[in-house]
Amino acid sequence: MLDDKLENKDLKKAGLKVTLPRVKILNILENAKERHISAEEVYKKLLESGDDVGLATVYRVLTQFEAAGLVIRHRFDSGHAVFELDGGAHHDHLLCVKCQKVEEFVDKIIEDRQEAIAKKLGFKITEHCLYLYGICQACQ
Amino acid sequence: MLDDKLENKDLKKAGLKVTLPRVKILNILENAKERHISAEEVYKKLLESGDDVGLATVYRVLTQFEAAGLVIRHRFDSGHAVFELDGGAHHDHLLCVKCQKVEEFVDKIIEDRQEAIAKKLGFKITEHCLYLYGICQACQ
DNA sequence: GTCCGTGCAAAGGATTTGCATAATC
DNA sequence: GATTATGCAAATCCTTTGCACGGAC
Numbered sequence: 001m002l003d004d005k006l007e008n009k010d011l012k013k014a015g016l017k018v019t020l021p022r023v024k025i026l027n028i029l030e031n032a033k034e035r036h037i038s039a040e041e042v043y044k045k046l047l048e049s050g051d052d053v054g055l056a057t058v059y060r061v062l063t064q065f066e067a068a069g070l071v072i073r074h075r076f077d078s079g080h081a082v083f084e085l086d087g088g089a090h091h092d093h094l095l096c097v098k099c100q101k102v103e104e105f106v107d108k109i110i111e112d113r114q115e116a117i118a119k120k121l122g123f124k125i126t127e128h129c130l131y132l133y134g135i136c137q138a139c140q
Numbered sequence: 141m142l143d144d145k146l147e148n149k150d151l152k153k154a155g156l157k158v159t160l161p162r163v164k165i166l167n168i169l170e171n172a173k174e175r176h177i178s179a180e181e182v183y184k185k186l187l188e189s190g191d192d193v194g195l196a197t198v199y200r201v202l203t204q205f206e207a208a209g210l211v212i213r214h215r216f217d218s219g220h221a222v223f224e225l226d227g228g229a230h231h232d233h234l235l236c237v238k239c240q241k242v243e244e245f246v247d248k249i250i251e252d253r254q255e256a257i258a259k260k261l262g263f264k265i266t267e268h269c270l271y272l273y274g275i276c277q278a279c280q
Numbered sequence: 281g282t283c284c285g286t287g288c289a290a291a292g293g294a295t296t297t298g299c300a301t302a303a304t305c
Numbered sequence: 306g307a308t309t310a311t312g313c314a315a316a317t318c319c320t321t322t323g324c325a326c327g328g329a330c
């Protein structure tokens with residue numbers, strides 16, 4: 001478990017000591033079918049795998065990962081945060097309000113307009129989030 | 141207090157009985173310097189005016205207002221929700237991460253692109269939120 | 281007078297924190 | 306072996322709920 005070179009590097013690069021909970025959580029994030037996953041879900045997956053990690057640790061580790069730029073924390077309209085691995089490529093989200101499916105997309109035109117609007121209002125954008133909520137094809 | 145015709149109409153139109161807490165909260169929303177205000181802030185303003193309204197009631201009333209379409213609830217990245225009167229005209233938000241100032245804007249091009257993207261992915265959009273975070277001119 | 285709304289206190293869910301123990305380097 | 310991370314339980318923050326009382330219609 002602790003000798004997965006790739007993950008060790010990711011963690012070390014982030015300045016984080018390589019510990020079992022961190023490696024395992026990183027693994028779950030990489031292999032989960034859903035790219036967007038809550039702390040609670042990570043915790044459940046750990047328990048299912050027989051790993052004895054506390055929920056508090058899951059939150060701590062995910063927060064550290066966020067600070068290190070390894071993951072992005074989203075606050076969709078669901079009451080709890082979800083995390084996704086930061087692949088480096090920015091994208092926005094389209095969510096199905098019925099089945100919770102999440103689609104990702106990027107649109108150059110929208111990105112450009114955002115910059116233009118910010119400039120007009122004198123802002124320097126540090127971050128943005130665009131969430132479209134709707135009903136997916138399957139649920140219609 | 142209870143004879144402000146405008147507010148009475150707003151409330152009645154929404155199917156809500158005209159009560160003191162509702163009228164007062166509606167008043168606060170209409171007159172607050174900041175268009176975007178949290179439940180806690182509404183509560184504090186009520187106390188300052190010497191009005192004895194419970195925080196639970198503030199939450200209940202704001203939630204009813206939201207259901208009635210009188211206000212919009214936003215979940216900016218601040219941990220707590222903020223409410224703004226729904227003037228009927230949709231708009232998006234640009235927030236200063238330093239001074240918390242909020243600017244509003246509408247952009248037809250972005251709105252159109254959102255529709256186009258949703259259509260391409262087979263979604264029917266029910267709602268969307270676009271929050272730009274940045275640093276305003278004064279804070280730079 | 282009936283029914284809905286309110287205040288208070290207690291419950292609730294998500295997330296954080298304090299502290300003694302255990303692991304990494 | 307020193308330092309940092311973990312587990313557990315308790316604490317915290319925001320928000321909601323249960324219940325008996327009070328106000329609107």
